[in-house]
Amino acid sequence: MTAPAGPAPGAAPGERPSAAEAPAPVIELHGVSVGYDGRTVLSGLDLRLAERRIGVIGQNGSGKSTLARLLNGLVVPDEGRVLVDGRDTRTDGRRVRSEVGFVFQNPDNQIVFPIVAEDMAFGLKNLGLPKKEIPGRVAEALESFGIGHLAERHSHLLSGGEKQLVALASVMVMRPRTVVFDEPTTLLDLRNRNRIRDAVDAMAPAAVVVTHDLELVSGYDRVLVVHEGGIAFDGAPGEAVAWYREHCS
Amino acid sequence: MNTSLYVPGDTPLHRLPAGAKFGVLFAAGIGLFLLAHPAVLGAAAAVAAALVLSARAPLGALRARLLPVGVMLAVLFAATALLQDAGTAVAMLLRLAALILLALAVTLTTRPADLLEFFERLTAPLARVGVANPERISLGVSLVLRFVPEVFRRFQEIREAQAARGLKANPVALLVPLIVRTLKAADDVADAIDARCYPPPRRPSGGARTEENAT
Ligand SMILES: Nc1ncnc2c1ncn2[C@@H]1O[C@H](COP(=O)(O)OP(=O)(O)OP(=O)(O)O)[C@@H](O)[C@H]1O
Ligand SMILES: [Mg+2]
Numbered sequence: 001m002t003a004p005a006g007p008a009p010g011a012a013p014g015e016r017p018s019a020a021e022a023p024a025p026v027i028e029l030h031g032v033s034v035g036y037d038g039r040t041v042l043s044g045l046d047l048r049l050a051e052r053r054i055g056v057i058g059q060n061g062s063g064k065s066t067l068a069r070l071l072n073g074l075v076v077p078d079e080g081r082v083l084v085d086g087r088d089t090r091t092d093g094r095r096v097r098s099e100v101g102f103v104f105q106n107p108d109n110q111i112v113f114p115i116v117a118e119d120m121a122f123g124l125k126n127l128g129l130p131k132k133e134i135p136g137r138v139a140e141a142l143e144s145f146g147i148g149h150l151a152e153r154h155s156h157l158l159s160g161g162e163k164q165l166v167a168l169a170s171v172m173v174m175r176p177r178t179v180v181f182d183e184p185t186t187l188l189d190l191r192n193r194n195r196i197r198d199a200v201d202a203m204a205p206a207a208v209v210v211t212h213d214l215e216l217v218s219g220y221d222r223v224l225v226v227h228e229g230g231i232a233f234d235g236a237p238g239e240a241v242a243w244y245r246e247h248c249s
Numbered sequence: 250m251n252t253s254l255y256v257p258g259d260t261p262l263h264r265l266p267a268g269a270k271f272g273v274l275f276a277a278g279i280g281l282f283l284l285a286h287p288a289v290l291g292a293a294a295a296v297a298a299a300l301v302l303s304a305r306a307p308l309g310a311l312r313a314r315l316l317p318v319g320v321m322l323a324v325l326f327a328a329t330a331l332l333q334d335a336g337t338a339v340a341m342l343l344r345l346a347a348l349i350l351l352a353l354a355v356t357l358t359t360r361p362a363d364l365l366e367f368f369e370r371l372t373a374p375l376a377r378v379g380v381a382n383p384e385r386i387s388l389g390v391s392l393v394l395r396f397v398p399e400v401f402r403r404f405q406e407i408r409e410a411q412a413a414r415g416l417k418a419n420p421v422a423l424l425v426p427l428i429v430r431t432l433k434a435a436d437d438v439a440d441a442i443d444a445r446c447y448p449p450p451r452r453p454s455g456g457a458r459t460e461e462n463a464t
Binding site: 072074094102108109111113122127128156170 | 255257361362392394398437438440441444446450
C-alpha cells in the first residue's frame with residue numbers, strides 16, 4: 001500500500017481491476033481557518049497531502065471531521081484555500097467531489113436510496129453516465145467487494161458491516177482518485193472492522209482516514225494528529241501515535 | 250424491524266406499470282371522497298385489503314406498516330364518534346382505511362426507482378417550461394420514501410427509551426427528540442448527497458447548468 005501506483009497489494013475484495021491507477025491527487029491547504037458560529041475550530045493550516053494512505057487522529061471535537069470535510073469542499077474555509085490538483089474547492093466543488101469521494105461514519109445517513117443498486121446508481125447518474133452503462137458499473141463495483149448478492153436488497157435492512165461495505169462501494173463505483181473516510185469502523189464489530197480495514201488497504205485510490213482506531217493507521221504512509229486547532233504532529237504512524245498517547249490521554 | 254415501503258415480488262400488482270397504479274390511486278382518492286354510503290365504502294375497503302394481500306408481502310412486514318396507522322385510525326374513529334356520531338365515524342373510518350390500504354398496495358408493489366421515473370415523466374412538461382427540476386423532484390420523492398419508515402422507527406425507539414425510564418407517553422416529550430434526530434439525520438443525508446456530486450449535469454436539451462446550487 002506504499003507503492004505510489006500499480007495494482008493494490010493482496011487479493012482483498014476491494015480490488016478494482018478496472019480502476020485507472022492514477023497517482024493520488026495533490027490536496028493543498030493554504031492558510032486555512034474554519035469555525036462554526038464564530039468559534040474557530042482549525043486555524044492557519046498549511047498542508048500538502050499526496051501520500052496514498054494518510055491517517056488523521058485526535059481527540060473528540062478536535063476538528064478531524066472538519067478537516068476531512070474541507071478536503072472535498074463539504075466545508076469551505078472561512079479563510080485561505082483548499083486546492084485539489086489546483087482546483088479550488090470553493091469554486092469547483094462539484095468537480096473536486098467527483099475526484100475525492102467521502103465515506104461517512106454512519107452508513108445509515110450515507111445511503112440515500114431504499115434499494116442497494118439504486119443507491120449505487122445515484123452517484124453515477126450524478127456524474128452524467130449514460131443510463132445503459134450504469135447497471136454494469138454497479139454490478140462490477142458490488143462484486144469487487146464481494147457483495148453482489150445484496151444488489152436488490154433494502155439498504156436499510158442490511159447489517160452494519162454490510163451497510164458500510166455498500167457505502168464504500170457506492171463511493172468507489174464513481175471511481176474517485178482519493179477517498180476520505182470519517183471514522184469508517186467506529187460503529188462496527190471486530191470482524192466487520194477488519195473487512196473494512198482490508199478493503200481500504202486494498203483499494204486502488206488514495207485514502208485519507210479519520211479514526212480513533214490507532215491500529216488502523218499503523219501501516220499508513222503518514223499520520224496527522226489534530227490538536228488545539230492545528231496539526232500538532234505530522235509524521236510516521238508509530239511516532240504520531242506515540243505523540244498522541246503522550247499528549248492527549 | 251422492516252418498515253420500508255417496497256417489498257420485492259412478482260405479483261400482478263408488481264408487474265403493473267407505476268403510472269397505471271398511481272392513476273387508479275388518484276381516481277380512487279377522488280371517488281372515495283365523493284361516496285358516502287357505508288356499504289360502498291366498506292366494499293372499497295375490502296377490495297383495497299384484497300389488493301394489499303395480493304402483493305404477498307410477509308405478514309410481519311404488513312403489521313409493521315399498518316400498526317401505527319391502525320392506532321391513528323382508532324383514535325380518529327373514537328374522536329369522531331364522540332364529537333359527531335357513529336355513522337359519520339364509520340364512514341370516515343372505512344374511507345380512510347380504503348385509501349390507506351390502496352396507497353399501501355401501490356407502495357408495496359412499486360420499486361422506488363419506477364416511482365421516481367414516473368414522477369420524472371409526470372413533471373417533465375413542467376420542467377420544459379422551467380417551473381420544476383425533475384431531478385430535484387425525484388430526489389425529494391425518494392427522500393420521503395426513505396425517511397417515512399425511519400421516522401416510524403425512531404418514533405418507536407424514542408417511545409421505548411422513554412418507557413424504559415418510566416415516562417408516560419407525552420406528545421411533546423416524544424416529538425421534540427423525534428424532530429431533532431430527524432433534522433440531524435436529514436443534515437447528514439444532505440451532506441452525503443452533496444458528496445456524491447448531486448445534482449447531475451443538465452442534459453443537452455435542458456436549460457441552464459445548476460453547477461453549485463447543491464452546496
Ligand atoms: N455543523 C456544526 N455546527 C456547529 N459546530 C460544529 C459543527 N460541526 C462541528 N462543530 C464543532 O466543531 C468542533 C470540531 O468538530 P469535529 O466534528 O470536526 O471534531 P472531531 O475531531 O471530528 O470530533 P469526533 O472525534 O468527536 O468526531 C466541535 O467542537 C464541534 O462541536
Ligand atoms: Mg468526527
